[in-house]
Amino acid sequence: MDMTNLDKHISSQFNEELERLRTMFLTMGGIVEEQLSNAIKAAVDSDSKLAHEVMAAGVKVNTLEKRIDAECNRIIVRRQPTAGDLRLMHVILKAVSDLERVGDEAERIAAVAMDTFSGTQQTNLLSSLESMGRHVLTVLHDTLDAFSRMDSETAATIHLEDKKIDREYESVMRLLMTYMMEDPRSIPKVLNVVWAARSLERIGDRCQNITEFVIFLVKGIDVRHTDFKQVHEEARGNKQKGLEG
Amino acid sequence: MDMTNLDKHISSQFNEELERLRTMFLTMGGIVEEQLSNAIKAAVDSDSKLAHEVMAAGVKVNTLEKRIDAECNRIIVRRQPTAGDLRLMHVILKAVSDLERVGDEAERIAAVAMDTFSGTQQTNLLSSLESMGRHVLTVLHDTLDAFSRMDSETAATIHLEDKKIDREYESVMRLLMTYMMEDPRSIPKVLNVVWAARSLERIGDRCQNITEFVIFLVKGIDVRHTDFKQVHEEARGNKQKGLEG
Numbered sequence: 001m002d003m004t005n006l007d008k009h010i011s012s013q014f015n016e017e018l019e020r021l022r023t024m025f026l027t028m029g030g031i032v033e034e035q036l037s038n039a040i041k042a043a044v045d046s047d048s049k050l051a052h053e054v055m056a057a058g059v060k061v062n063t064l065e066k067r068i069d070a071e072c073n074r075i076i077v078r079r080q081p082t083a084g085d086l087r088l089m090h091v092i093l094k095a096v097s098d099l100e101r102v103g104d105e106a107e108r109i110a111a112v113a114m115d116t117f118s119g120t121q122q123t124n125l126l127s128s129l130e131s132m133g134r135h136v137l138t139v140l141h142d143t144l145d146a147f148s149r150m151d152s153e154t155a156a157t158i159h160l161e162d163k164k165i166d167r168e169y170e171s172v173m174r175l176l177m178t179y180m181m182e183d184p185r186s187i188p189k190v191l192n193v194v195w196a197a198r199s200l201e202r203i204g205d206r207c208q209n210i211t212e213f214v215i216f217l218v219k220g221i222d223v224r225h226t227d228f229k230q231v232h233e234e235a236r237g238n239k240q241k242g243l244e245g
Numbered sequence: 246m247d248m249t250n251l252d253k254h255i256s257s258q259f260n261e262e263l264e265r266l267r268t269m270f271l272t273m274g275g276i277v278e279e280q281l282s283n284a285i286k287a288a289v290d291s292d293s294k295l296a297h298e299v300m301a302a303g304v305k306v307n308t309l310e311k312r313i314d315a316e317c318n319r320i321i322v323r324r325q326p327t328a329g330d331l332r333l334m335h336v337i338l339k340a341v342s343d344l345e346r347v348g349d350e351a352e353r354i355a356a357v358a359m360d361t362f363s364g365t366q367q368t369n370l371l372s373s374l375e376s377m378g379r380h381v382l383t384v385l386h387d388t389l390d391a392f393s394r395m396d397s398e399t400a401a402t403i404h405l406e407d408k409k410i411d412r413e414y415e416s417v418m419r420l421l422m423t424y425m426m427e428d429p430r431s432i433p434k435v436l437n438v439v440w441a442a443r444s445l446e447r448i449g450d451r452c453q454n455i456t457e458f459v460i461f462l463v464k465g466i467d468v469r470h471t472d473f474k475q476v477h478e479e480a481r482g483n484k485q486k487g488l489e490g
Binding site for chain 2: 059063065070072073076077080082083086087090093094181182185191194222224225
């Protein structure tokens with residue numbers, strides 16, 4: 001590449017801007033991860049104070065989402081980036097929406113804790129969520145980690161976890177259905193737990209979206225709506241392929 | 246604006262490209278609208294053939310989503326648009342994800358029809374969805390219409406409808422809960438209808454997102470995570486304000 005000093009200077013400023021954007025995204029990811037961790041804890045321990053903290057953190061997440069979007073826009077207008085850098089910004093624009101909605105689902109889970117914390121034998125019900133919750137939290141953590149390291153192989157591995165989360169969801173749902181059928185008066189309470197389980201399942205979907213974006217960034221191939229096997233082949237294939245632009 | 250002939254030529258080609266992008270988005274919107282309409286009909290009439298059609302249309306929606314994303318990228322790299330045009334493209338990038346997920350929810354509703362079409366007294370249950378479904382369908386239609394006409398005032402009016410959809414959802418849910426409590430054996434079947442109701446409620450949220458994007462495009466103000474009153478003031482305020490860029 002042919003670069004004058006001026007170009008170099010601009011390019012290094014530009015790199016700083018991209019780096020700042022990435023950092024903002026990961027900061028947002030960190031807050032959302034903490035929201036989810038606290039939401040699960042709040043639900044399982046029926047801790048309404050912690051649930052309130054999850055809600056409060058939503059404001060920070062929303063503000064970061066808007067700031068990141070505006071920053072992407074500003075960088076594109078000022079820097080007129082190449083296709084490769086633009087791809088990063090478009091992925092961030094999209095992934096930030098997924099991340100914000102993970103935060104929303106975490107708030108929904110926390111709301112469950114607030115609705116039911118007065119309950120007593122509720123604890124049994126909520127603990128059925130705990131192992132699924134821990135799994136989803138790990139998936140979110142690993143997803144953000146794969147993003148920060150731009151690691152498409154790890155992204156492809158996490159992508160597979162969603163099937164497992166779906167199976168866990170099915171079994172939690174079967175259990176909750178049994179509770180409801182055995183004690184119909186419990187239905188409204190159990191339904192709250194049903195929503196929390198469903199929110200966890202949705203978070204799994206969101207993480208899957210983000211892993212697809214990581215693969216897109218590293219490989220330049222849009223693997224959305226592609227079958228699992230193909231996603232894995234693309235993610236593990238020749239790392240150079242598709243990187244042009 | 247100071248324009249040479251070359252600029253004019255480029256600008257008119259550029260306008261054609263933007264127009265094509267808008268058309269692709271609205272085409273995708275039309276397919277999703279048909280998916281939702283068919284999904285509701287399939288669920289209410291327990292029509293599994295129609296439900297299959299809804300699923301099949303999902304492939305077209307996914308393909309369009311990928312094409313629109315790629316086209317946005319291509320246009321930005323080739324045209325290096327101004328802030329105003331870029332805003333349109335970023336909104337399309339985001340709104341296309343919302344639209345694709347409306348299609349996903351429609352497929353979920355259709356799946357309900359496939360799961361339950363063997364049922365007989367199921368009809369009562371499903372018809373409780375019908376009026377909510379019709380409402381959500383109107384909201385989706387009006388949202389796409391506001392987008393196509395870039396009408397921020399209509400967008401703000403539709404934005405308010407989501408509160409009504411939420412209330413309808415609450416009352417459908419109360420009804421479904423009564424069914425479950427009266428006849429616990431019906432729980433698995435009723436839960437299918439619960440999912441469909443929840444999907445409708447989510448579609449309302451998606452439409453609300455898209456109306457916020459329309460307001461952003463017309464007014465240049467990001468009204469996401471803003472309270473309703475403020476959204477309306479912004480959308481109905483001085484049309485020139487915030488249009489620069």
